[in-house]
Amino acid sequence: MHTILPIAHQVALNDKNTFGVVANAAAYLKVTDIALLQAVRLDPLWSAMPRLVLGGGSNILLTRDFAGLVLHMQNGGIEVVGEDATAVHVRAAAGESWHGLVLWTLAQGYAGLENLSLIPGSVGAAPIQNIGAYGVEVRELINEVRMFDFSTGEMTTLDNVACEFAYRDSVFKHRLRDQAVIVDVTFSLPKAWLANTRYADVAQELAARAITQPSARQISDAVIAIRSRKLPDPAVIGNAGSFFKNPLVDAAQRDDLLGKFPQLVSYVQPDGRYKLAAGWLIDQCGWKGKSLGAAGVYEKQALVLVNRGGAHGADIVALAQAISADVSGRFGVALEAEPVFI
Ligand code: EPU
Secondary structure: OOOOOOOEEEEEOHHHOOOOOOOEEEEEEEEOOOHHHHHHHHOHHHHOOOEEEEOOOOOEEOOOOEEEEEEEEOOOOEEEEEEOOOEEEEEEEOOOEHHHHHHHHHHHOOOOOHHHOOOOOEOOOOOOOOOEEOOEEHHHOEEEEEEEEOOOOOEEEEEOHHHOOEOOEOHHHOOOOOOEEEEEEEEEEEOOOOOOOOOHHHHHHHHHOOOOOOOHHHHHHHHHHHHHHHOOOOOOOEEEEEOEOOOEEOHHHHHHHHHHOOOOOEEEOOOOOEEEOHHHHHHHOOOOOOEEOOEEEOOOOOOEEEEOOOOOHHHHHHHHHHHHHHHHHHHOOOOOEOOEEO
16 A cells, blocks of 8 residues: 655755754655654655654754655653652653753653753654763663664664663664664653752852752753853754763873873763863864854854854864864864764
8 A cells, every 4th residue: 555645855954953054855754643654664665765863953963965755753742651669750752842841840840850951852862862961861761762663664662771871872873873763762750859969060050049959940940041051042053062072081091181281171980981071172272262164163162063154064064173183183082073964
């Protein structure tokens, strides 16, 4: 049987990626119902096309026009699916807005996601790069991820371990990259909640507000204030958050760098390695606030690259390469991009 799919042709993606870079998709389908995924898979024409699964478009860099089919996840729904002695389990559809989910949980009185307030993007994208901020990574709250498997046509559930989470990384960026379409995510929100205010920015913001025993809502408000001050609003200035990961180096390399650069910002990791603040490295190379063509480095945070207007993906790539070369030349450290390049 041939299904008529409501596929649009030659669709501009400029307003569907938070960088706002100029790019077109050859074909585009709004996935409001996951049955559409099976219909695409069973269609001889569309199943043979390259696919790009798009959520909020906040962690991709479109380097060129996409000569395939964009599957734009727009399914909705948030519900409590269970509860036990230790946690409330909340399932959210991939197409829901991430920050919308955070606010929904807080409004119900469920704590746990507050440090991850105001992160742009969709629920379905959150596990892919294991979003993290202010001392929390989403892996700590994810119970399971359901995906449609394009190779088998089956719905598959991955538990937390199967997601192979790491710093800004998961199995969805690697082995399952071309095969999985995340359909929904189930979170376990702890009943015995403890405020996480270890991150200096959060502690300072709460102190400035004279809050000593913060509620989850108050932490969320503090995080929203910090992010709004430091990071550009993608609705105003195109960007994809941190453009580079904070690089991990061993203790010997960190000690060597610290000897040469006493101001170096680094954080010890559980395995004894150190995470270096890439924003500091880039800042030291003098890139903060600078531009190369239509691509620029944000004035208040050197880790964030921005679209100064009309940039193509290639402009952002050229700037990223120039920055990486400088950081590597000065510090001997290789930077790795955080967004997925398409
Ligand atoms: N710094 C500078 N100059 C700059 C930027 C930063 O010297 O231009 C220094 C700061 O002074 C600070 C250190 O670098 O000592 C770290 O900066 P910040 O606290 O702003 O955090 P970050 O390491 O730059 C990471 C995440 C962010 C997350 C924040 C808060 C990565 C790649 N980025 O940034 O995540 O919001 O911590 O937890 O891990 C994202 O992934 O898109 C993102 C925004």
